[in-house]
Amino acid sequence: MPVEKSRDGRKTQTRYAPPESPGRAKQRAFMVAAAPQADDLAELRELLRTAGVATVGEVVQVRDRPHANLYLGPGKVDEIKPQLAAADANLVVADDELTPRQQRNLEAELDLPVLDRTAVILDIFAGHAHSAEGKLQVELAQLEYNMARMRGLWTHLERLGAGRGVGGIGTRGPGESQIETDRRLARDRITSLRRRLDHVRSNRAVQRAEREKAHLPSVALAGYTNAGKSTLLNTLTGSEVGVRDRLFHTLDPTTRTLRLGGRTYLMTDTVGFIRKLPHQLVDAFAATLEETKRADLLLHVVDASAPEEELLAMTRAVEDVLEEIGVGDQPRILVLNKADQLDDERRHELAFRHGDASLVSAVTGEGLEALQERIADEFERQMRDVELLVPFSEGGTIAELHDLAGDLDRTDTPEGVLITARLPAVLAERFDRYAVNGNSR
Ligand SMILES: Nc1nc2c(ncn2[C@@H]2O[C@H](COP(=O)(O)OP(=O)(O)OP(=O)(O)O)[C@@H](O)[C@H]2O)c(=O)[nH]1
Ligand SMILES: [Mg+2]
Numbered sequence: 001m002p003v004e005k006s007r008d009g010r011k012t013q014t015r016y017a018p019p020e021s022p023g024r025a026k027q028r029a030f031m032v033a034a035a036p037q038a039d040d041l042a043e044l045r046e047l048l049r050t051a052g053v054a055t056v057g058e059v060v061q062v063r064d065r066p067h068a069n070l071y072l073g074p075g076k077v078d079e080i081k082p083q084l085a086a087a088d089a090n091l092v093v094a095d096d097e098l099t100p101r102q103q104r105n106l107e108a109e110l111d112l113p114v115l116d117r118t119a120v121i122l123d124i125f126a127g128h129a130h131s132a133e134g135k136l137q138v139e140l141a142q143l144e145y146n147m148a149r150m151r152g153l154w155t156h157l158e159r160l161g162a163g164r165g166v167g168g169i170g171t172r173g174p175g176e177s178q179i180e181t182d183r184r185l186a187r188d189r190i191t192s193l194r195r196r197l198d199h200v201r202s203n204r205a206v207q208r209a210e211r212e213k214a215h216l217p218s219v220a221l222a223g224y225t226n227a228g229k230s231t232l233l234n235t236l237t238g239s240e241v242g243v244r245d246r247l248f249h250t251l252d253p254t255t256r257t258l259r260l261g262g263r264t265y266l267m268t269d270t271v272g273f274i275r276k277l278p279h280q281l282v283d284a285f286a287a288t289l290e291e292t293k294r295a296d297l298l299l300h301v302v303d304a305s306a307p308e309e310e311l312l313a314m315t316r317a318v319e320d321v322l323e324e325i326g327v328g329d330q331p332r333i334l335v336l337n338k339a340d341q342l343d344d345e346r347r348h349e350l351a352f353r354h355g356d357a358s359l360v361s362a363v364t365g366e367g368l369e370a371l372q373e374r375i376a377d378e379f380e381r382q383m384r385d386v387e388l389l390v391p392f393s394e395g396g397t398i399a400e401l402h403d404l405a406g407d408l409d410r411t412d413t414p415e416g417v418l419i420t421a422r423l424p425a426v427l428a429e430r431f432d433r434y435a436v437n438g439n440s441r
Pocket of ligand 1: 244
């Protein structure tokens with residue numbers, strides 16, 4: 001074994017691996033996909049880039065559905081072997097979630113580690129989770145993903161054991177019992193994670209209940225990952241939420257206050273969506289997306305610099321998940337972001353195809369004033385005129401009304417403060433007990 005001296009004088013041993021040549025990525029992934037139509041795998045490349053993996057080649061096999069045992073057809077698998085060698089790939093990544101069997105067989109055939117899209121996404125989430133809840137959610141999703149694979153490994157070993165006579169009457173193969181133990185440990189861990197998540201969530205429910213007591217009208221930003229949701233939140237509310245040209249930068253919902261026309265709103269930034277979102281994550285993040293469900297108004301943010309077909313696919317992917325998690329039919333505004341990236345022709349096309357959308361740029365500020373007016377209008381449409389008599393002792397209520405109504409008329413009378421204002425209908429009910437002669441609508 002060669003012994004080298006490192007620069008600080010300590011001796012280091014290098015095992016097998018030759019010294020890395022500078023600038024050469026450690027993980028060199030070759031991307032494969034079995035898809036009904038040709039695809040350029042740009043999104044998988046972005047996912048890998050976000051995960052810190054270089055891509056050195058790609059093959060898409062057009063077929064109705066993936067091969068049950070191998071994902072790609074056997075002929076295709078033979079065909080790519082020399083390509084993998086030529087590209088010097090040390091990792092193969094499939095653009096779909098593989099069954100444990102597909103993964104195992106493909107690894108055996110290609111003699112390289114094989115990962116799938118779900119594993120890449122889970123890895124990114126694991127790297128980006130900061131809050132206690134986010135970390136628990138990601139660990140839970142990872143365990144559930146691994147459990148399925150362990151089960152595959154387990155039946156695999158069982159078969160090996162049976163075939164080779166490992167074990168014997170009444171005994172279990174050592175591999176098998178180890179995996180049984182691992183599975184039991186994983187199950188215990190899943191139970192404990194679920195319990196802790198419940199606890200964290202009930203805390204968040206308390207916070208939310210408090211916010212709801214304040215009854216500020218709320219707006220949620222939802223949309224595909226990298227669409228510019230956080231940037232928009234920052235520009236509109238003057239905050240500094242993290243923004244990066246990476247997928248799934250935001251995992252935890254962040255709420256800020258937004259002032260529009262003298263009124264206060266709450267605006268929440270949420271986790272981004274992606275096509276073929278691993279179902280483990282949909283489950284894990286359903287509670288986080290609860291914020292989206294509870295918002296009075298939804299801004300669906302789309303990256304308008306994408307080609308039309310991709311834009312439609314991204315929009316659909318988001319709508320599908322929203323539907324899946326049971327987001328009802330609360331009012332939404334489609335926000336086409338990154339307008340600064342568009343030429344005149346594309347602007348016209350967008351105006352023609354998505355006439356009711358707001359075209360904005362969170363970076364240059366273009367269109368934001370109009371968007372703010374639209375937000376205010378949405379709430380205005382559901383406004384009620386109220387006339388209230390609030391006792392002097394209830395200063396808090398008066399302050400709250402100022403916040404909610406922006407402009408209001410107040411007259412001091414011997415019985416208290418007489419207030420006339422326009423309030424969002426959902427909030428107006430709260431003040432019914434102060435109503436003078438019933439509130440007019
Ligand atoms: N040119 C341009 N770039 C933008 C605009 N808005 C956002 N970006 C860029 O798009 C990238 C993603 O922005 P984010 O705000 O992090 O996107 P996000 O939707 O929050 O993404 P996730 O949190 O990953 O889901 C960043 O590099 C931003 O600078 C825009 O209006 N114009
Ligand atoms: Mg974000």
